[in-house]
Amino acid sequence: MDPSDRERYSRQILFPGIGERGQEALLRAHAVIAGCGALGSFHAAALARAGVGRLTLIDRDYVEPSNLHRQWLFEEADAAEAIPKAAAAERRLARINSSIQARGIVTDLTSANVAALLGDADIVLDGTDNFETRYLINDFAVSRGIPWVYGAAVAAYGLTMPVIPGRTACLRCVYPDPPAGAQPTCETAGVLNVIVSAVASIQVADALHILTGAALRARITTLDLWAGGIRQIDAPPRDPDCPTCARREFPYLEESRRAPEGLCGRNAVQIAAAGRPVDLAALAARLAPLGAVRANEYAVRFAVPPYELTVFPDGRTIVKNTSDKGVARSLYARYVG
Ligand SMILES: [Zn+2]
Numbered sequence: 001m002d003p004s005d006r007e008r009y010s011r012q013i014l015f016p017g018i019g020e021r022g023q024e025a026l027l028r029a030h031a032v033i034a035g036c037g038a039l040g041s042f043h044a045a046a047l048a049r050a051g052v053g054r055l056t057l058i059d060r061d062y063v064e065p066s067n068l069h070r071q072w073l074f075e076e077a078d079a080a081e082a083i084p085k086a087a088a089a090e091r092r093l094a095r096i097n098s099s100i101q102a103r104g105i106v107t108d109l110t111s112a113n114v115a116a117l118l119g120d121a122d123i124v125l126d127g128t129d130n131f132e133t134r135y136l137i138n139d140f141a142v143s144r145g146i147p148w149v150y151g152a153a154v155a156a157y158g159l160t161m162p163v164i165p166g167r168t169a170c171l172r173c174v175y176p177d178p179p180a181g182a183q184p185t186c187e188t189a190g191v192l193n194v195i196v197s198a199v200a201s202i203q204v205a206d207a208l209h210i211l212t213g214a215a216l217r218a219r220i221t222t223l224d225l226w227a228g229g230i231r232q233i234d235a236p237p238r239d240p241d242c243p244t245c246a247r248r249e250f251p252y253l254e255e256s257r258r259a260p261e262g263l264c265g266r267n268a269v270q271i272a273a274a275g276r277p278v279d280l281a282a283l284a285a286r287l288a289p290l291g292a293v294r295a296n297e298y299a300v301r302f303a304v305p306p307y308e309l310t311v312f313p314d315g316r317t318i319v320k321n322t323s324d325k326g327v328a329r330s331l332y333a334r335y336v337g
Contacts, residue, residue: 033057041071
C-alpha cells in the first residue's frame with residue numbers, strides 16, 4: 001500500500017476488524033452495485049470512501065426531483081438535466097475518491113448482459129427495486145459462486161440478508177418464489193430517507209466483512225425506524241431441495257429477451273433494447289418538428305402529451321404516464337421505429 005493510501009484509510013486500518021490486510025483486500029476488490037437509486041447510491045459512496053478499488057454501478061433510470069430526498073449522491077442539477085443515475089453517480093464518485101475506478105453503466109440488468117456485467121465481481125450489492133432482478137442476481141451469483149447482499153426498504157421498514165453461495169441460504173431457500181400481486185413501493189407507500197441509509201449501511205457492513213475475509217454470521221435483519229424495532233435472526237440453513245443452490249436450476253438466466261414491462265410502482269413502461277444502437281442526435285433532429293425534445297449525450301426525451309418517451313443509446317425506451325404496454329409499444333413504434 002502506498003503512503004497516501006495508508007494515510008487516507010488510516011482510521012479504517014486502525015479498526016481491528018479491517019486492519020492493513022483488510023484494507024489491501026478492499027483496494028484489490030471489485031464490487032458491483034445493481035441499481036443506483038436510494039440503496040445503491042449509498043452503497044457506492046460508502047464503498048468508494050472505504051477504498052474498494054473497482055466499482056461498477058448499473059442503473060437504467062435517470063434522476064428526477066422526487067429522488068432527491070433519499071438518493072444521497074444526486075443533486076438538483078442532475079434532476080434538472082435528467083442525467084442517468086449511473087452517469088451522475090460515476091461523476092460524483094470521481095470527486096469523492098479519484099484514486100479508485102468507478103464506472104457507471106446505463107442499462108437494464110437482464111439475462112442477456114448479466115454475465116458481462118457481474119461476471120468478475122467479488123461481490124454484488126442489491127440496490128434494485130424489483131424481485132425479478134433480485135432473482136436474476138441470485139441465479140447468476142449462485143451459478144458462479146459470487147456473494148451478494150439482498151436489501152429492500154419501503155415506508156419506514158427494511159430488510160437485509162447476505163447470500164454466500166455454498167455456505168448460506170440463498171434467496172430462493174428463503175423465498176422460493178417472488179411475492180404474488182402488487183407490493184407496496186416507494187411510489188405507492190412512500191419512504192423515509194433514513195430507512196434507506198440504515199438498510200444500505202447494513203448491506204455495506206456485510207460487504208466489507210466478505211471482501212476483507214472476516215467471518216460473517218449470515219443473518220436476516222429487519223428494522224422499522226418509525227414504529228421502532230431492530231431484529232436480527234440467523235438466516236435459516238440452506239434448503240436441501242432449493243431449486244437454485246441445491247438443484248442448480250437457473251430459470252432467470254434463460255430468458256433471452258424480455259417483453260415490455262411496467263416499471264415498479266411508476267406509471268411507466270419500459271421497452272427493452274432492440275439490439276441495435278440508436279443515433280440520438282439523428283433521433284432528436286427527427287422528433288424536433290413533432291414536439292418538445294430534450295437531448296443530451298445519454299438520452300433523448302420527447303414529449304407527446306400526456307406521454308413522455310426517454311430513449312437511451314441502446315434503444316431501450318421508458319414511456320412515462322402510461323401503464324398500458326400496448327400504448328407504450330405503439331408510441332415506441334411510432335416515434336422510435
Ligand atoms: Zn438456495
